[in-house]
Amino acid sequence: MPKKYHIEINPTPLDVKLVAKFKITRGENCINCGKCTKVCIYEAHKRSEADIRKLADPYMVACKNCFRCIQECPRGALVKSLEPEFQALGGSYWKPDMFLSIWKQAEDGKVPVSGAGYRGPFTGPGFDGMWTDMSEIVRPTRDGIHGREYISTAVELGRKLNHLEFDASGALVSKIFNVVDVPIPIVFDIPASDIITPNVMQAIVAAAIKIDSFVIFPAENITDDVRKHMLHIIPLMSAEAILSHAELIRHARVIALEYSDKLLKNFSTIRQSVRNLSPALVIVRIPAATGVEDRVAELVLAGVEIVHIAADYCGMEVQGDRYIKDVIRAVHLRLVDERVRDEISIIASGGIAMAEHVPKACICGADLTAVGLPLLIALGALVYQEPEKKIVMPEGIDKIPLAIARQRIVNLMGAWHSQILEMMGAMGIREARRLRGETGRAIFFDEIDKDIFGKLFQKQEAANV
């Protein structure tokens, strides 16, 4: 049996101030009786260290919203509300609760577990408009979570043959292409930005090495301290800049080129110029814009082996109104129609914020996903959507020891990996490679709602039209 893929997690708290969800204020009518310290089992209420006759301000990170202090305070002196700082986090896509979840996973590396049923909306836009299926009795993994060691999350990057050809003597004549295995359907993707301090960059590379995946960096941002790790770095550049980054390309296993019309037109020449430098695989990164499925089909017919479709940070098409979920489906189906889907790999990115987005993107037709913002959030970054996109790294981020920053990202990926296994286990799917385009293992809101409620409740007149 091949070596099992395992992500080593290790509890790693971060020494920065994180935002709490709730706020409790102590009214002036508090008589310092200490009842709250007795009823709170989470130690959110304590006496003041400076003056034990008084009560300290509530420690809200510990509060789990059980309401006991509120309901048992003899004077009704405690007032709870949602923390405005918390509510201001993120926006309509990056919901405040996602931050708490990512912070927790980065700290302990575990699957977030809680009691009581799901609290969110019935359905939602994008990935929230689909559920994954499960298999009640017969399943290939047989043992559910306890058979997880039999589930492989590995995927391949690169060109695959549609079929093999042999000559009359039975010898193989097909040329087998070079492919790269990635043990988890996730690569990191960090755009150029001045908020990425050198230690953060090193931590992201170190984490990519640790989980045996890759990180995509703009070639001009690759500093000398990370150059030695080119085996795990995918330099991103324009086709025109290939020669100026020859040294990086020589050491890389995979490189990425920005899409342009010119690139599409001259792809075979461009591909050859890379080949002259190194056997590295080439990704073409294309923004998820209107008509991207046509561009991708052209790219693939022109010989591109890996396509990276990048939506915006909220998982929306660039200047369009499709969600990345629908863009991936469109691209996938287009390539199926062209009968070339099996021959190439697709990376999807933009709005991959939670573990569930990874298998969902695969079900829609991606081979793997690229993740950026959650890695920064794991390091304490705050993201705001309104009035415009803003990322605030915590104060002192440049002082966080490399080992801690690296481990938090590894923890997050460990937690995501476990969650991907949970979903695959429930689906009865043993290999992440088989998830790709497997929409039969998903339940799409649009389809099932129409199929069940539409048939039952559509007004007769309307139905006849």
Added chain:
Amino acid sequence: MKPDSVVIRPMPSRFKHQVPKYKVTRSEACINCGMCAKSCPYGVHERIEGHNKMRPPIDYKCIGYECRKNDEFYCVYRCPRKALSLSLNPMYDALGDCRWTSDMIVATWIMAETGYPPERTDLGYNLGNSGGGFDKLRLKFPENPPKVNREDISTAIRLNRRADGRADVVISTPVYGGGMSFGSVSLATMLSKARNAKIWNTFTCTGEGGYPEMLYPYDDNVITQVATGLFGVREETIQRVKIVEFKYAQGAKPGLGGHLLGTKNTESVARMREAVKGTPLFSPFPFHSVYSIEDHKKHIDWIKEMNPRALVSVKVSTPNDVDMVAVGSYYAGAHIIHIDGGYGGTGAAPDIAKKNIAMPIEYAIPKVHTFLRDEGARDVVTLIASGGIRTAHDLVKAICLGADGAVIGTAELVALECVRCGNCESGRGCARGIASTDSELADLFNDEWATQRLTNLYHAWNYQLVDILQKFGMKSVTELVGRTDLLEHVDYS
């Protein structure tokens, strides 16, 4: 109709304060004249005898804006200095979520306290705010329904429709309690569920944690659950009861199985589960002995052989092929098909599973109902739905969609003053003592209090159900099954 054993008694909250919906603010203009204290009949304003100053307003007692119509005592108008104002309390936003709104939680508390739906008109408790499923379905009442007296309306349903000589089990209200295992909830919670089941002539379920002795007096109202870990399953526990339930999966974590941490496996839990204290216990997924419908039949036959009078219930979650599974189960001999939707409750489940795996119950019910009907089997099995049935209205909608009745879990715990904070399993367990076996926390209430709260809640639901049946002009809840024509969906009309 409620059985004679049901007696409604007010059973107030065990806490000093409730979570307030409104906020009464007293400004500095107050001259402590005491007019508000004299006029407010609800006790919002207080001045202790001999004190100069008014105490801060007790917000939770305030009935809010509807008080405006009370000319003689609306404090905001009566205050000579106009020092009082009324607003929504930000505290209320910290309670509840879009599935279980704060209004729904507070209304459930009131039902558990009084036994009736709230008289207050400011609580929107029949609908949640999830933007889909039950929350988008509305009941369509006819303009001139046939006249029916409340006393003539039956809410009873039969659970055995096979005419196979086994027990003819009839429950008085089309609801029973979901499985919560010994160890996952406190003894008082477990016992009160059983006592209430007896009072209401319905059922509760052991969950997968064994059959504690304290339940023996309630044998006729307990369902023994046989789940994949087979914990606490013995010939004797199967022979005690009228219904045995096979749990294949749970809606909140379909396909994942369960895991009891070693620290939770205390001496008494281990004894009940016939396991070694301190070791983690796994309930795997799926049944390791079931890989086909024939294997499934073998299990049902095994129960039937061991207990010749028992009915067999099969609990499954809601994958795409749930309709096929249901029909298979019927052919294998099940009396009750219990489908548990994806948004159902749990003591602990991965968040990713609760949100994403398997379909909501609202789709599964009509899917299974029509498939069973097309197969000609609908009249000989009982279809029970669970997983997100929060209110009496949800129950009615589930029945209209095709279920015979429902199983509830979270609503019962909310009646015991659960706030759905979701920390049932972490650390010492439930801070409110409902789902904890911690010696201190589990003593926060006794089973007398809890039983009456549950009885009251069941009564309030039954009362609403009878109301609704009366508005439809129906004499029995069984007339409601599959009547999707009595529903409308806001997106499709």
